[in-house]
C-alpha cells in the first residue's frame with residue numbers, strides 16, 4: 001500500500017507524537033513520578049489516607065455523612081444532583097452496602113454527573129454510555145477488581161464535569177480517587193499538549209490506571225471505526241489511531257487481553273472516504289479483503305440512510 005501522508009491540522013504528526021519512555025524527546029518535559037495533581041485541584045495524600053481509615057466505607061453506609069464528608073458543591077448543579085442531595089446524599093440511610101451496591105452507586109453518580117453531555121458522534125449518544133462501556137470492556141476481559149471498574153465508570157467525571165478528586169475520595173475511597181486522578185488529563189493544556197503529556201506519563205501510571213487507559217482507548221477507537229465523531233476526516237482518524245497505539249503500546253503489559261484486542265483493531269480497522277478505503281492505522285493495518293470492503297460499505301450505507309449503527313454490540 002502506498003504510504004499515506006498525514007497533514008495534521010489539529011493533531012501532531014506521527015513523528016512528532018512518536019516518543020518512547022527510554023528516549024524522551026529533548027523538547028518534552030522530563031519524566032516525573034505519577035502526578036500529584038492534574039487539573040489545578042490539590043489532592044492531599046495524607047488527608048486521603050486519613051479518609052480511608054476513618055470512618056470506613058461501611059460506617060459511611062450506615063450513618064448519614066458528617067458535614068465535612070458532604071461532596072463539595074459543583075459550580076452549577078444539575079437537577080439530578082439536586083434531586084440526589086434532597087435524598088440525603090450517598091451512602092445513606094438504607095443499611096449496609098455490598099460490592100455490587102457500591103458499583104451501582106458509582107454508575108448512578110457518574111450518570112448524574114454526565115447527564116447533560118453527549119458523545120461527538122452523529123447520534124449524539126449519551127456520554128455515560130462511554131464510561132459504562134469502558135467498565136464493561138474491563139470486566140469482560142477478566143478484570144474483577146471493583147475499584148478498577150468504579151474508576152473506569154468515573155474516569156471522565158473530573159476531566160469533563162464539575163467533579164473533584166476530593167469528592168470522589170469522599171464517596172468512593174482514596175484508591176478509586178487515585179486511579180481516576182491518574183486518568184484525568186490536565187485541562188489547562190491544549191489538545192495537542194494533552195496528547196503529548198499522555199504519551200510522556202503513560203509509563204509512570206499504576207497498573208490499574210493503565211488498564212483503564214487501555215479500555216478507554218479500545219472504546220474510543222471502536223467508536224471511531226463504527227461511527228466517527230462529526231467532522232472527523234481521514235487525517236484526524238489516522239492521527240488518533242497512530243497516537244492511541246503509541247499510548248497503548250506503553251500500557252500493553254498491564255492487561256495482555258486488552259492489548260491483543262487493540263492490536264487486532266489496529267491491524268483490521270478500515271474506513272472509507274469519498275469512495276476510497278483507508279486503513280485507520282496506516283502503518284500496521286493489512287490489506288482489505290472484498291468481504292471487509294462490504295462490511296465497511298454496509299456500515300457507511302447504514303449511516304447514509306439515516307440509520308444508526310450504535311445499537312450494534314458495544315464491542316465486537
Ligand SMILES: Nc1nc2c(ncn2[C@@H]2O[C@H](COP(=O)(O)OP(=O)(O)O)[C@@H](OP(=O)(O)OP(=O)(O)O)[C@H]2O)c(=O)[nH]1
Nearest residue numbers: 118119120121159191216217219220221223224228229240
Ligand atoms: N471516538 C470518540 N471519541 C469521543 C466521542 N465523543 C467524545 N469523545 C472524546 O473525544 C476525545 C477524542 O477526541 P480528540 O480530538 O482527541 O480530543 P479533544 O477533542 O478533546 O481534543 C476523547 O476524549 P479524551 O478524554 O480526550 O480521550 P483520549 O484522548 O484520552 O483518548 C473521547 O472520549 C465519540 O463519539 N467518539
